[in-house]
Amino acid sequence: MIQYKDVVPWGRNLDEYTCMLDLTPSDLDLRILGCGDGPASFNVECNQRGGHVTSIDPLYYFSLETIEKRISETYHDVLNQTRAHPEKFIWGTIPSPDALGRIPMESMRRFLDSYESGRADQKYIPGELPVLPFDNQSFDIALSSHFLFLYTDNLTFDFHIASIREMLRVAKEVRIFPLLDVNARQSRYLQGVLESFQEYKLEIRKVNYEFQRGGNRMLVLEND
Numbered sequence: 262m263i264q265y266k267d268v269v270p271w272g273r274n275l276d277e278y279t280c281m282l283d284l285t286p287s288d289l290d291l292r293i294l295g296c297g298d299g300p301a302s303f304n305v306e307c308n309q310r311g312g313h314v315t316s317i318d319p320l321y322y323f324s325l326e327t328i329e330k331r332i333s334e335t336y337h338d339v340l341n342q343t344r345a346h347p348e349k350f351i352w353g354t355i356p357s358p359d360a361l362g363r364i365p366m367e368s369m370r371r372f373l374d375s376y377e378s379g380r381a382d383q384k385y386i387p388g389e390l391p392v393l394p395f396d397n398q399s400f401d402i403a404l405s406s407h408f409l410f411l412y413t414d415n416l417t418f419d420f421h422i423a424s425i426r427e428m429l430r431v432a433k434e435v436r437i438f439p440l441l442d443v444n445a446r447q448s449r450y451l452q453g454v455l456e457s458f459q460e461y462k463l464e465i466r467k468v469n470y471e472f473q474r475g476g477n478r479m480l481v482l483e484n485d
């Protein structure tokens with residue numbers, strides 16, 4: 262079994278976000294809020310191309326040095342647990358456990374290089390779900406990549422409901438990827454979430470990304 266004591270800081274790049282969350286070129290021009298973007302380079306890469314991404318994460322309460330230390334402590338745990346369970350993953354875009362180390366490290370390095378200026382420009386905002394310090398409908402899309410559903414064993418069902426409700430308060434549309442927990446099983450919260458948000462437009466969409474075996478679907482919720 263893969264088991265994490267806490268939510269781990271790990272970061273993906275713009276190409277990965279684009280595939281996981283089915284972000285079209287016109288989506289990338291919208292006001293995007295990344296909830297739990299952590300040390301991903303999605304924010305800096307997209308904003309360097311003229312995008313409007315804001316990321317919120319409790320990691321941003323910490324200094325650059327502390328984040329760097331947290332990443333290097335976590336890195337070996339993630340790699341070791343992934344290496345121990347290769348059957349839970351599809352080794353395609355990320356061809357091997359060694360690449361699994363290299364690709365995110367490049368992304369996290371880019372994030373670290375952008376961290377201090379991004380914090381000064383309010384692109385990285387310290388904070389945490391289920392409370393977002395933003396006005397109603399101040400974003401077009403709110404994203405969760407590798408946080409909600411993935412950490413089903415660490416976070417409660419009520420936390421999921423409160424977080425998604427809050428994301429729908431600040432954004433017109435919410436996209437969540439993946440729908441699996443860390444052991445590549447469908448999150449036991451998915452059905453309850455679908456039932457709790459019947460008044461919204463809901464879609465489970467197949468996406469062009471699969472690293473966890475069976476993890477190629479995202480949930481889209483839209484305010485009408």
Ligand SMILES: C[S@@+](CC[C@H](N)C(=O)[O-])C[C@H]1O[C@@H](n2cnc3c(N)ncnc32)[C@H](O)[C@@H]1O
Binds near residue numbers: 297317
């Ligand atoms: C596995 S990382 C995913 C990073 C990025 N979204 C990606 O896909 O590459 C999970 C992130 O969730 C953040 N996190 C933990 N608790 C949170 C909360 N209550 N609200 C928002 N983010 C949180 C962690 O700090 C961490 O950066």
